[in-house]
Amino acid sequence: MIIKNVSIFTGKDYIEQGYVVISGENFSSVGAGEPLEKEDKIIDGQGKLLMPGFINAHAHIYSTFARGMILDYFNPSSFTELLEQLWWRLDRKLTLPEIELSAYVAAIESVESGVTSLIDHHSSPSEIRGSLRAIADAVNAVGLRIDSCYEVSDRDGLKAAEDGIAENIDFFAKRNEFRSAHFGLHASFTLGEETLNKVSEVSKGKVPIHVHVAEGPEDEENSLLRYGKRIIHRFQEHGLTTPGSIYAHCIHISNDEAQIIKESDGYIVVNAQSNLNNGVGISYWPDFLKMGVKVGIGNDGFGFNLAKDLRFFLLTPHHEKRDPRVSGVNDLIKTFFRTNAEIATRSFGKELGYIEPGQRADFVLIDYTPPTPIERDNFIGHFFYGVIDNLKVTDVFVSGKQIVSEGEIVTVDKQAIYSEARKLASALWKRL
Template sequence: LPIHVHVAEGPEDQEHTFSLYDQRILERFHRAGLMIQNSLYAHCIHTTASERALIKDTKGYIVVNCQSNINNGVGFPEWKKFNDEGTNLLMGNDGYGFNLCHDARFMILCPHYVHRDPAASYSGDLTRSLFGSNYDLATSAFGVNLGTIREGSSADFIILNYRSPTEITAENFMDHFFFGICDNISVSDAFVAGERILAEGRPARIDEDVIYKEARRLFKAFEKRF
């Protein structure tokens, strides 16, 4: 089975491993035979190029979580370098909120600050992750074709409320996403395997009000125990 592990989010992770095993984290994983195809390596901020080459060679994925990294004060992943090295790169958020639009913004804007260069990254740099690696992994993990609208793919898609005063094309979609959709993302409908599960902003198969009422009741009991 593939592994899913956080790697070198902070420098102390490498220091601790090296002091005990005289090897860096991913070198140790590789020696133990853990690095197999479709494994997920979160963060990888304090890794070397040779370590990341092990991920590439074993067909794994690096998952960057930029908002979470900044919140924890551990540094910022040089994700463009990861891309240039040919490693499969995914965008995640490590549980820091639930709106990946914010993570997309952090991914694009933080390299401007780190490198003091507004041309260090732009919205198009996310295309390979959002419409490539993320869907490749999901397709492999769930055993259905995801991420494309064509015959043979699962009919999984969302419809966004987004009115644009300018034309939307394949070439400029990421700019629309970054500068328009992300500002106020609004999903009106969602389909899974062709079934409409969100209809005009409301769940189609469940009573949302009943679930929220029960959640508040359960939380009170949890709060007492906690």
């Protein structure tokens, strides 16, 4: 298949007018001008922008049915109370049908916003076993890649913690290039020593973890008070700082902890929009970059349009320091386009995240007409200030297979899924 008459952002460089050739699941050729190859299927891109599919490096699919939910009591004065009064009430009521429909909706809204790979972090204490497969089946049916895990925690008792450990191990053993896994942990403040010892024993230092770290100040305070050490030091002592691990948020960590993440070849994933919504603070990621820590971008389940989080990611450091110079559009190359691509490549075991020969053909076509000249040196400025400001994704491909065509999902019946989701959401709210 050839897609011609497109501008191309490869993830590293910009081609004003060019083409891509896809052979099977991979890009086989990328170039400027007109293609020399002859293929059976030629698509005219009509001057659209072709670029890598977006990668969401930290999501919560199970948050889907919280949208529009009105609780009988909700008046949190801290982050822990927010968890107790909203998220922990919701996740305890989830059953497999709601988990599955949540995943369908999350995948549909993600791919409509240009996301082709989701890195998920799941919780459903009343329905743990089989939950990760239900998520993966739904997301794969839509056509996206999914890396999921179950967030092990002590908050629902020993049996739930043991089931969460088993669910992670079982799902990790069955991973492939469309469904992969980390070992999920909720956060240090809900994990006792016994549970961390069990996780360390079964993972044997070979399974990277995916965990919330110092999202609220309570997490670090709890670790220091109960264990006399900071969170990352605690995980390190338990042998859990496995290469490839994802540490979400990291708002209140120390430089020593950031250094451990760097030296253990882990990733800090920032979720700026959610952090502001929860009032927990700002992850000042420019300092992490200066230290050489790899920084990725997620959205923590705050909707599924990742483009909005790119805005908050870049702008929150300006607010934190009252200085617009502390971060700039080129930082997206180092983070969103580089680190997120590395996380996905590492997770799914295939070269992902760039428009290059040999890479899996995960890409999007975006309808963008620039009102000012666009070229190699200023593309990233157009991306930040123009493309994502009014994102118009028209076509999405994963491994060369078309998932969205002219703005419409072609793999599943969206209207039927949303209709069923509304019924399940209403019943869930009544149980809450």
